[in-house]
């Protein structure tokens with residue numbers, strides 16, 4: 001695919017979808033916790049959980065007062081709650097002890113926190129700190145490769161190829177557009193090509 005066509009796709013998507021995440025948060029720390037909780041969980045479920053959790057424990061200083069068991073009781077409905085609670089508490093401890101209570105604002109430091117892999121670091125870096133990064137989750141991976149923005153067999157190469165074909169300033173918003181496109185039209189099993197806003201630009205348009 002050419003850069004020009006990629007640009008056309010992004011501009012078309014920008015007329016349909018927001019460039020904001022579906023997760024609710026007020027601070028970089030809350031975003032970090034929400035993204036950790038979102039692994040294999042819907043954003044709707046995470047928002048329900050964090051609405052209650054953040055009422056009392058929305059800062060690293062307050063959340064660290066929870067025991068592992070207490071935190072698990074708040075987040076169990078998100079699934080994988082034992083490891084998520086462990087990661088959140090460990091990351092929170094490091095944020096307080098190493099980073100003076102602030103979520104670090106570099107990709108390298110973010111990835112040193114427990115439970116923070118490349119994807120989570122990219123989300124926090126781009127959303128909370130307005131950094132240029134494109135996080136590749138399951139939707140971004142599937143959709144980017146399906147429509148031809150990338151031609152890769154793993155998330156890392158997909159991310160690299162997207163960074164090549166897209167303008168740097170478009171990396172962050174493209175992450176959100178591809179997620180929303182993947183959730184609403186370009187679904188894993190039955191893509192709704194007939195209603196898809198980029199069906200005139202997509203080579204995989206199944207209605208052709």
Ligand code: SF4
Pocket residue numbers: 146147185186187191192193194196197198199202203204205206
């Ligand atoms: S036209 Fe079909 S395959 Fe292409 S992006 Fe839209 S839903 Fe996905």
